[in-house]
Amino acid sequence: MGSNKDDINLTPLLNKLGHDLEEIRVRSLLNILSKLEHGVVCEADLVQQRPLLIRLLEWFNFHSCPLQEEVLGLLHRLAQHSSAVEILVSLGAVAFLSQLRKDVPTELQPITDKILNQLLMLPPSGPEEHSRECIYQHRITKFTSPLLTESAIPAMQEDTDPKQLTAASDSLMSQQNSSLTSQTGQHPGQLLYMEPKVGYFRRDSGSTATLIANLEQEQEEQGVATGLPAPTCLKFSTFPWLALTPTDRHVLAATNRSLNSGNPQLVTSSCEFLSNVVFYDFPAETFLQRPAIVKTLVSLLKVTADGGHNPSQGAVLCLRNLCVHLQTRLAFYQDPALYCPRQDYLSQASSTVSTEMSSPTPQSDSQLSALEETPDRPRGDGRDRNTPSSTSSTSRSLTASSVRSAVTDPMEELEPEDMLALQFSQLSLPQFCTTLLTNGMALLKSHDPAAVTQVLDLLQKAAWLMEEALTPQVWEDQSTVAAELVEELIEALDNTGEVLHFHNLQSRGPRTPDNEITHHRMVYMALAVLTTHLLQAFVPLEKAADILPESLASALALLAMDPSFQTTRPAAHEAVVAYVEQTSEDDYQLYSHALHVCTSMDCSVQFIKEQNFEGGRSLQDMVELAEGALSSLPYHQHLALVSQFIRLCSDMCKPVHANPQLVQDCTRVLLKFLAHPEEKVRHTAYQTCLNIVKEVLGISRAAETASQSCRSVLFLVDPHVLYQLCCFGLAENKTKVGEMAAELLLYLLQGRLIMTAAIWNKLMDALLPVLPVLQGYASVETKLGRCVVGLLHPSSEGEVGRLPKLERLRGGLRLLMSRESSMREEAAAMVSQYLALESGGAQLLPKDAEQAILKAQDILIVRQQQQQPNRENQSSIFQPEDVLKLWDLYTSPTVEGVVRRSAAQQFTTILADKLMHETFRRQGGVDVTVNYLKQAIQGDNQELERRNLVPPCLCILRLLVQEDPSLRHALMQEMSLYLTVLRCALQSSYDDRTCTEAAGLLTLLLFDEVASIQTW
Structure with missing residues (x-):
């Protein structure tokens, strides 16, 4: 349902839509939306209302703009129609909405993008309604192209597919390119070049995409015809061909002859003339299409200065300016606002060339006559004949006779094959750039700052051009063109590495003057940035190891270590590190270590500052800083940091209600200081700990019984710290660390009278897991050794502050395994007291066990070590049923002793497979086996078969304990088991197998703490 404009007057509503009062504006907007929703008005009534579109855009200019989603939705509906699009574009809605998009909420940005897409989309068109050409150019008159008239384009409906617009755009732009081809005189397949990419069109929706697709297809066909693959790595290869008049070619030839002169002054003047005059008279691509001048300039880069004239510097300036002009021309071909395919001078020049190359026929004469009558002379820069030039005498007007003379000059006549050869001999843009990079790097070794600056500027602009023309897929391209580019790129990268090494060495040389050091550093940093940019643009990270030459790879490794480069160019430094990681694992590990050390040094500085100036950091932060400073200690060797941290640990662990987590972190870091690989660090750590202990437990404190000051040693009263002192500190007998560790432990073990009962008991508890290790230093010849033996001496049960009775018995049994016979004798005396005081010992065998x-x-000294078979990788040959069958024979009271002994012997074989342990233990095998051992030492036992069960029973327990830590932890707490095993060994002292099995079982039980250290 619709309505005509005559029926409804929208003017009042549109006026209210721009009212200052928000309420009136909102009502007016809702009124319009309601009318549109109920069909009172239709979209055809609104798309022609220019005031409505203005008010909708101005809606967002008010201080308060509610209903933004509704306004944008209405704009989106109206933008579906070409009439509204034309009005909105004329109002500048594209720029307005682009700026508005930044200010609207995130959820409204998609609809804003849709509106912009509608405004920027070309309207659909049919071939019967439009010309075969689409000319983009600025005009003096107002632009009234039929492309934007509503009569030429049907209104877009709501169900119109946006892809239809894209298809129409492609068709239209393809027609444009066909026109351009006809004007320039090019023919398909004549010249292999890549059209420049167009900046404002995507590859899938513009004329450039169509043209590139056609050219790529032609290249593939040529590749198939020649047997070579077509290049796929080029974004831009060559510019469209420009034909020159004979006069223009004469100017270029004369300039080239001057550049090839042997007179340095003439060469320098020619470079200035070329840079200041010729480059402005000719399009820049002319010098790539006729590369004689470019090749001459490149050759001049290797010429040294003579008599105050420096041709190489002039060549650098010329090539630099040429790069600038090429950038401009590249932008010209990429920007639709500047790109104009109707280039009259191209078509005229093409017709001229066609006339020259044709045979002298009447038709050719007529063409020549027409050319003579043409009032405008086509020039290399596309200017008309009467256009004055402010820079060169080459822009003077030519008369018709001069044109005729030029055309008929035999020196300027070119055969058709000559023209083709000239086109195929032109330089592509990637070739030009790689040539500059390859030959320009050597000039960076100059000591002239101004010259180096100009070369760096040239290389930077060449790199920019190459980034626009080449893709990183050049390393995978199998074409001949790509192979040549790869060769030159590798040479350029190799030269870059050599120059980086040169400036790096010169800047660090001891004989380099200070002013030159600054110069070398500046060049090094500038080239490093340029190199990083080139690598990121053209060298894929995953292929860096295969691409980068050795010189550049080593230069990058040194660059990664450069602190100033890391500070000033963090992003580039990160990229360099990534390439180093790919090219050299050793260099990357060295860098990682250096980075870690630098970070550690920073932690050292911060820790010292906080300690000296009390910066207010928390204790937890101080512990973390100290831990971070560990790695840098061998480098700066500021050992005061070690002492400061250890004293900080003492202070943090001293309070009664110290933070447990903080104490645990302190202990963890303290262990790292005590175990530091640098001997000086360990020496300082042990020395500081010893000094603290002496201050608290020394002779000067002897009169202070149970002093609270002894809490300063609590940071050492920890099983892990004591284990470090006993296991590693005492083992350093070749340094003073071992002496200090022994003295430190001696102070602790002899400080019972000075310490409070709580601290002494805590020391004893912490010492229990370490006691097996500490007993290794038990001796009657040293103070520490005698002190350790004294801890294990039997005493009355009620004595306070002693080790538990079980631990003293276990300690005595460990001493029976001592290497010194004197210690074994002392241990035997200790153990004999436990045997004599054992409950019911008078009825146990042997009768005189204490003797x-x-x-x-x-x-317990094993005379011959038994080799245990390795069954880790062997498959089990037993089944749980085998255990159950033997179990009845092993436990039945009616079975004869010989059979029971045979079953026990078979269990020793079966239980060698740990998979059978669970079944055996589930049947209660441990208790039964221990009971057999106890029965074997009963005084009233006269049966020999029970005594014969002792060796296999001891073996069974050993096998079970060896594989099951939980069982070992449980049995190590049973004092009676130790005495039973010992009596079994004494009763069968003549049997080596019994003594060996007893020693093995006791070893596992007595040293369980050491075996469990890894699970602390």
Whole structure:
């Protein structure tokens, strides 16, 4: 349902839509939306209302603009119609909405993008309604192209597919390119070049995409015809061909002859003339299409200065300016606002060339006559004949006779094959750039700052051009063109590495003057930035190891270590590190270590500053800083940091209600200081700990019984710290660290009277897991050794502050395994007291066990070590049913002793497979086996078969304990088991197998703490 404009007057509503009062504006907008929704008005009534579109855009200019989503939705509906699009574009809605998009909420940005897409989309068109050409150019008169008239384009409906517009755009732009081809005189397949990319059109929706697709297809066809693959790595290869008049070619030839002169002054003047005059008279691509001048300039880069004239510097300036002009021309071909395919001078020049190359026929004469009558002379820069030039005498007007003379000059006549050869001999843009990069790097070794600056500027602009023309896929391209480019790129990268090494060495040389050091550093940094940019643009990271030459790879490794480069160019430094990681694993590990050390040094500085100036950091932060400073200690060797941290640990652990987590972190870092690989650090750490202990537990404190000051040593009263002192500190007998560790432990073990009972008991508890290790230093010859033996001496049960009775027995049994016979004798005396005081010992065998142990003090010394078979990778040959079958024979009271002994012997074989342990233990095998051992030492036992069960029973327990830590932890707490095993060994002291199995079982139980250290 619709309505005509005569029926409804929208003017009042549109006026209210721009009212100052928000309420009136909102009502007016809702009124319009309601009318549109109910069909009172239709979109055809609104798309022609220019005031409505203005008010909708101005809606967002008010201080308060509610209903933004509704306004944008209405704009989106109206933008579906070409009439509204034309009005909105004329109002500048594209720029307005682009700026508005930044200010609207995130959820409204998609609809804003849709509106912009509608405004920027070309309207659909049919071939019967439009010309075969689409000319983009500025005009003096107002632009009234039929492309934007509503009569030429049907209104877009709501169900119109946006892809239809894209298809129409492609068709229209393809027609444009066909026109351009006809004007320039080019023919398909004559010249292999890549058209420049168009900046404002995507590859899938513009004329450039169509043209490139056609050219790529032609290149593929040529590649198939020649047997070579077409290049796929080029974004831009060559510019459209420009034909020159004979006069223009004469100017270029004369300039080239001057550049090739042997007179340095003439060469320098020619460079200035070329840079200041010729480059402004000719399009820049002319010098790539006729590369004689470019090749001459490149050759001049290697010429040294003579008599105050420097041709190489002039060549650098010329090439630099040429790069600038090429950038401009590249932008010209990429920007639709500047690109104009109707280039009259091209078509005229093409017709001229066609006339010259044709045979002298009447038709050719007529063409020549027409050319003579043409009032405008086509020039290399496309200017008309009467256009004055402010820079060169080459822009003077030519008369018709001069044109005729030029055309008929035999020196300027070109055969058709000559023209083709000239086109195929032109330089592509990537070739030009790689040539500059390859030959320009050597000039950076100059000591002249001004010259180096100009070369760097040239290389930077060449790199920019190459980035616009080449893709990183050049390394995968199999074409001949890509192979040549790869070769030159590798040479350029190799030269870059050599120049980086040169400036790096010169800047660090001891004989380099200070002013030159500054110069070398500046060049090094500038070239490093340029190199990083080139690598990121053209060298894929995953292929860097295969691409980068050795010189550049080593230069990058040194660059990654440069602190000033990291500070001033963090992003570039990160990229360099990524390439180093790919090219050299050793260099990357060295860099990682250096970075870690630098970070550690920073932590050292911060820790020292906080300690000296009390910066207010928390104790937790101080612990973390100290831990971070560990790696840098061998480099700066500021050992005061070690002492400061250890004293900080002492202070943090001293309070009664110290933070447990903080104490744990302190202990963890303290262990790293005590175990530091640098001997000086360990020496300082042990020395500081010893000094603190002496201050608290020394002779000067002897009168202070149970002093609270002893809490300063609590940071050492930890199983991990004591283990470090006993296991590693005492082992350093070749340094003073071992002496200090022994003295430190001696102070702690002899400080019972000075310490409070709580601290002494805590020391004893912390010492229990370490006691097996500490007993290794038990001796009657050293103070520490005698002190350790004293801790294990049997005493009355009620004595306070002693080790538990079980631990003293276990300690005595460990001493029976001592290497010193004197210690075994002392241990036998200790153990004999436990045997004598054992409950019911009078009824146990042997009867005189306390005396037997004194005579058999070597009973736990294994004379011949048994090799245990390795069954880790062997498959089990037993089944749980085998265990159950033997179990009845092993436990039945009616079975004869010989059979029971045979079953026990078979269990020793079966239980060698740890997979059978669970079944055996589930049947109660541990208790039964221990019970057999206890029965074997009963005084009233006269049966020999029970005594014969002892060796296999000891073996069974050993196998179970060896594989099951939980069982080992449980059995190590049973004092009666130790005495039972010892009596079994004494009763069968003549049997080596029994003594060996007993020693093995006791070793596992007595040293369980050491075996469990990794699980602390």
